[in-house]
Amino acid sequence: ATPTALLVGTGRGAQLGILIRGPEVLEASRGVDTVVLDKTGTVTTGAMQLAAMHSARSWDESEDDDAELLRLAGALEAASAHPIARAVTNAARESLGSTSGTLPEVIDFQSHQGYGVSGEVLGRDVLVGRRELLRQRRIEIPAEVEPMLATSESQGSTPVLVAVDGRFAGVLIVSDTVKETSADAAARLAAMGLRTVLLTGDSAGAARRVAAEVGIEEVIAEALPQDKVAAVAKLQEQGRSVVMVGDGVNDAAALAQADLGIAMGTGTDVAIDAAGITLMRGDLRSVVDAIALSRRTLRVIR
Numbered sequence: 001a002t003p004t005a006l007l008v009g010t011g012r013g014a015q016l017g018i019l020i021r022g023p024e025v026l027e028a029s030r031g032v033d034t035v036v037l038d039k040t041g042t043v044t045t046g047a048m049q050l051a052a053m054h055s056a057r058s059w060d061e062s063e064d065d066d067a068e069l070l071r072l073a074g075a076l077e078a079a080s081a082h083p084i085a086r087a088v089t090n091a092a093r094e095s096l097g098s099t100s101g102t103l104p105e106v107i108d109f110q111s112h113q114g115y116g117v118s119g120e121v122l123g124r125d126v127l128v129g130r131r132e133l134l135r136q137r138r139i140e141i142p143a144e145v146e147p148m149l150a151t152s153e154s155q156g157s158t159p160v161l162v163a164v165d166g167r168f169a170g171v172l173i174v175s176d177t178v179k180e181t182s183a184d185a186a187a188r189l190a191a192m193g194l195r196t197v198l199l200t201g202d203s204a205g206a207a208r209r210v211a212a213e214v215g216i217e218e219v220i221a222e223a224l225p226q227d228k229v230a231a232v233a234k235l236q237e238q239g240r241s242v243v244m245v246g247d248g249v250n251d252a253a254a255l256a257q258a259d260l261g262i263a264m265g266t267g268t269d270v271a272i273d274a275a276g277i278t279l280m281r282g283d284l285r286s287v288v289d290a291i292a293l294s295r296r297t298l299r300v301i302r
């Protein structure tokens with residue numbers, strides 16, 4: 001291999017907004033045949049919005065249950081950097097009348113990677129996250145809530161459950177939008193002969209809806225951070241050479257495991273540190289450019 005060609009490839013990448021950690025990264029991308037894409041923040045904008053809210057009226061005698069639910073959840077989520085957290089906190093601040101910083105303080109904040117968050121707000125134990133987070137603490141989810149959860153998931157939205165003082169308190173439904181360029185990028189990856197897989201911690205329903213919209217062939221959903229690494233390793237065991245594309249803390253291990261890890265520059269530092277390539281633009285078409293560039297560069301060498 002001529003180091004010069006690799007350096008030229010690296011330099012060309014920089015011009016395209018594709019930051020390649022070192023020349024050896026281009027070598028690592030030889031023979032890749034599968035592109036695994038994280039959903040939130042990678043295929044979608046990650047700019048989530050609160051779409052609806054349903055409070056359980058039984059848990060408090062407060063006059064305005066919805067506002068109280070949003071205040072407690074919003075205060076707790078203010079300590080989290082997750083896209084879901086931003087949606088909830090923004091909505092809570094808006095409902096307070098735009099004066100930021102008026103949300104109550106959080107004590108004992110804990111982030112449960114891939115599940116949600118917990119902490120104490122206004123003397124109450126608050127839990128915000130997916131079903132399993134409540135189940136782990138033996139908090140009963142009323143049966144009448146299930147159809148609403150299923151409906152929002154089938155529409156591609158993410159229901160976020162809230163518990164207060166050990167009791168189910170309500171559901172916040174957040175939704176995300178697919179990036180305009182994602183479908184085009186997926187089609188181009190397929191045209192290059194690459195198999196595409198959507199990998200997410202979100203529900204199977206929401207994941208399938210997004211995969212269908214974008215044209216991604218396969219779906220692996222409800223994956224915890226350790227499941228994401230395992231999913232990449234499993235594809236590799238099956239003889240596939242994997243590119244992993246992600247942006248979150250929960251993607252870092254999978255980015256490191258993959259034959260080639262590509263981080264969105266809009267993502268967290270942990271993801272960027274674990275990846276061989278960082279994309280300056282939050283556009284999946286840069287993944288197509290990065291793979292095409294490495295193929296061209298390696299062709300010059302061989």
Ligand code: ADP
Binds near residue numbers: 160
């Ligand atoms: P993704 O793979 O889509 O980036 P994550 O692994 O970050 O998803 O999260 C998986 C699921 O865990 C989310 O869909 C959500 O239900 C729940 N979750 C994670 N973090 C939070 C949070 N800060 N607030 C509420 N729910 C959360």
Ligand code: MG
Binds near residue numbers: 038246247248
């Ligand atoms: Mg993500």
